[in-house]
Amino acid sequence: MKFGEKVRALREEKGMTQKDLAEALQVSTRTVVSYERGQSYPKQRRVYDRLASLFDVETNYLYMEDEAAGQTGASAEMPLQGTDREAAERLVQQAGVLFAGGRLSEEDKDAVMRALQDAYWQARQEKAQEDRHAH
Numbered sequence: 617m618k619f620g621e622k623v624r625a626l627r628e629e630k631g632m633t634q635k636d637l638a639e640a641l642q643v644s645t646r647t648v649v650s651y652e653r654g655q656s657y658p659k660q661r662r663v664y665d666r667l668a669s670l671f672d673v674e675t676n677y678l679y680m681e682d683e684a685a686g687q688t689g690a691s692a693e694m695p696l697q698g699t700d701r702e703a704a705e706r707l708v709q710q711a712g713v714l715f716a717g718g719r720l721s722e723e724d725k726d727a728v729m730r731a732l733q734d735a736y737w738q739a740r741q742e743k744a745q746e747d748r749h750a751h
Contacts, residue, residue, distance in 0.1 A: 618681050620654035626671040627652075641666050657706065661713050679710055 617625070627637050627648075634652070638645040641663055650656040658664055668675040711732070715725055 618654055619657060619678060620652045622678060623648070623667065624652040626667075626673065630671065637670075640670055657709055659709070659713065661716060661719070664713065681706075 623637075627634070632640075634648045635645050638648045641648070643663065647656070651658070658667075664675050664678050667673075667678055711728070714720065714728070720728070
């Protein structure tokens with residue numbers, strides 16, 4: 617389930633209107649509509665924290681999306697398209713929220729960045745090896 621679907625389902629489960637939720641989050645109703653339509657995501661950690669508290673769910677539940685479940689994944693030769701590009705954009709946005717949230721130590725932030733860089737360079741290395749073997 618995607619973030620917007622979760623927000624809508626949790627809001628409806630609580631019997632709240634979009635306006636009620638907007639007031640509770642201290643955002644505009646338009647922002648809530650945008651979340652529920654999957655057009656935007658909160659830019660601040662506090663909004664995720666408020667949602668989690670309001671709906672009595674873990675913050676990580678709101679971050680995780682199941683859209684890739686059961687999919688085989690895109691070929692390494694394909695450029696980012698559709699859900700791949702959207703997933704990359706969400707990753708960058710969520711990393712920004714995570715870093716700005718103030719809950720990670722500077723050392724932990726550095727470790728996250730190193731892990732992301734390591735994953736990137738490992739994938740590049742594997743792609744280069746595949747290309748060499750293909751020729």
